[in-house]
Amino acid sequence: MARPTPSVTSDAITGRLSEIAAAVGTPCYVYDAGLIRAAYLTLDDAFDGYPHAIHYALKANSSLAVVRLLQSLGSHGDANSLGEVDVAMRCGFRPDQIVFTGVGKSAAEIDRAVALGLLAINVESPGELDRIDQRAVAQGTLARVALRVNPDIDARSHPHISTGLRSNKFGVPIGEAPALFREMAARRGLQPVGAHVHIGSQITSLEPLTRAAEAVVGLAHAMRGEGIEFQHLDMGGGLGISYDGAPVIDPAEYVRALVQATRGSGLKVAIEPGRVLVGPAGVLLTRVVDVKQFPAAKRFVVIDAGMTELMRPALYNAYHRVEPLVPRDGEAVPVDVVGPICESTDAYARDRLLPPVEVGDLIVVHDVGAYGAAMGHTYLRRPLPPEVLTDQGQWRVIRRRQTLDELLSLESE
Numbered sequence: 241m242a243r244p245t246p247s248v249t250s251d252a253i254t255g256r257l258s259e260i261a262a263a264v265g266t267p268c269y270v271y272d273a274g275l276i277r278a279a280y281l282t283l284d285d286a287f288d289g290y291p292h293a294i295h296y297a298l299k300a301n302s303s304l305a306v307v308r309l310l311q312s313l314g315s316h317g318d319a320n321s322l323g324e325v326d327v328a329m330r331c332g333f334r335p336d337q338i339v340f341t342g343v344g345k346s347a348a349e350i351d352r353a354v355a356l357g358l359l360a361i362n363v364e365s366p367g368e369l370d371r372i373d374q375r376a377v378a379q380g381t382l383a384r385v386a387l388r389v390n391p392d393i394d395a396r397s398h399p400h401i402s403t404g405l406r407s408n409k410f411g412v413p414i415g416e417a418p419a420l421f422r423e424m425a426a427r428r429g430l431q432p433v434g435a436h437v438h439i440g441s442q443i444t445s446l447e448p449l450t451r452a453a454e455a456v457v458g459l460a461h462a463m464r465g466e467g468i469e470f471q472h473l474d475m476g477g478g479l480g481i482s483y484d485g486a487p488v489i490d491p492a493e494y495v496r497a498l499v500q501a502t503r504g505s506g507l508k509v510a511i512e513p514g515r516v517l518v519g520p521a522g523v524l525l526t527r528v529v530d531v532k533q534f535p536a537a538k539r540f541v542v543i544d545a546g547m548t549e550l551m552r553p554a555l556y557n558a559y560h561r562v563e564p565l566v567p568r569d570g571e572a573v574p575v576d577v578v579g580p581i582c583e584s585t586d587a588y589a590r591d592r593l594l595p596p597v598e599v600g601d602l603i604v605v606h607d608v609g610a611y612g613a614a615m616g617h618t619y620l621r622r623p624l625p626p627e628v629l630t631d632q633g634q635w636r637v638i639r640r641r642q643t644l645d646e647l648l649s650l651e652s653e
């Protein structure tokens with residue numbers, strides 16, 4: 241069992257958590273702007289003047305205030321749906337600051353992406369290449385396209401969030417890339433601007449990321465030899481964070497490795513980080529609603545948040561630190577911290593050592609800034625919880641709690 245570690249998140253946020261819980265109720269998400277800023281600047285500074293763009297992966301957390309904060313720091317955007325493209329633009333990103341990836345872009349999405357003139361539509365297949373070309377020709381325009389290559393590299397992450405193997409559905413096999421770049425260059429409606437690779441998420445060793453970068457740099461050199469010149473190399477996202485205190489890749493070291501791999505080509509490096517920018521900056525604040533002990537068996541701490549607010553434990557068996565906001569005196573005992581949802585997978589922690597807790601105590605679930613609220617849903621007619629942003633001792637509600645009437649407003653009897 242991984243040991244709980246002291247948390248940066250708690251230092252920045254915990255001081256205000258009881259006050260926030262009293263004001264907005266539980267469950268609620270609380271993010272710290274200072275931690276997001278610091279994570280962004282660490283990546284940005286590490287490029288040390290090398291031409292680059294950081295395209296924040298909106299999928300990690302596309303709450304308007306969070307996206308706006310990253311935009312104000314100079315970030316660009318990575319969108320995975322038309323909805324995310326629209327959110328990015330609403331938060332101030334220009335179309336030529338947005339890359340658009342997606343393994344199944346619909347006709348409407350392609351049409352709009354072409355019309356907007358995005359920085360790059362990352363092409364996932366020969367068929368999609370054709371469809372984008374057709375729409376661009378019909379609109380009398382040139383679509384900027386990059387090719388998403390699948391380098392067949394094992395990211396050594398959780399199988400559900402690995403994307404760079406030939407058995408995964410993403411991109412085109414790298415061996416087919418040269419022919420597809422030739423095809424792109426020959427099309428009337430397409431302008432090839434780069435190559436894109438993203439081999440997975442929550443990656444904790446540098447080597448697969450470096451190998452993927454080297455693969456696309458090699459491709460850029462090969463295509464240059466044929467007179468097809470790229471404008472950027474998009475290395476995707478994937479940097480892992482330490483949920484359990486185990487060592488992870490140092491973000492600055494990661495950037496330096498990418499720059500080292502790319503420098504010889506002189507090409508601009510784009511990256512699409514999500515989790516590393518916002519994950520550690522967020523906690524989920526919940527309250528104990530029941531404690532029950534089965535005779536000579538498990539002790540359950542039932543809280544008012546579950547897989548509706550944070551799917552990661554149920555979906556990937558993911559580890560999140562869970563602890564009382566104010567620990568009570570007494571011996572720590574192993575408990576299952578479970579949610580109120582009628583599914584056995586609805587548990588945030590199993591056999592976790594926790595000090596004594598009582599009904600009404602506040603429980604903090606750490607590192608939920610990425611893929612927490614963004615993957616939230618309303619199973620059991622549970623309205624979406626509020627989100628709060630803290631900044632230098634101040635806090636404000638950036639999404640209020642959904643009401644049941646709002647949840648039902650699309651329906652008729």
Ligand code: LLP
Nearest residue numbers: 297438441442477478479512513514515611
């Ligand atoms: N770029 C592309 C093309 C992606 O598919 C993703 C994530 C990212 C960038 C950002 O990756 P990050 O830096 O956040 O690792 N729901 C899962 C994670 C799914 C990631 C999907 N793609 C989880 O909760 O762990």
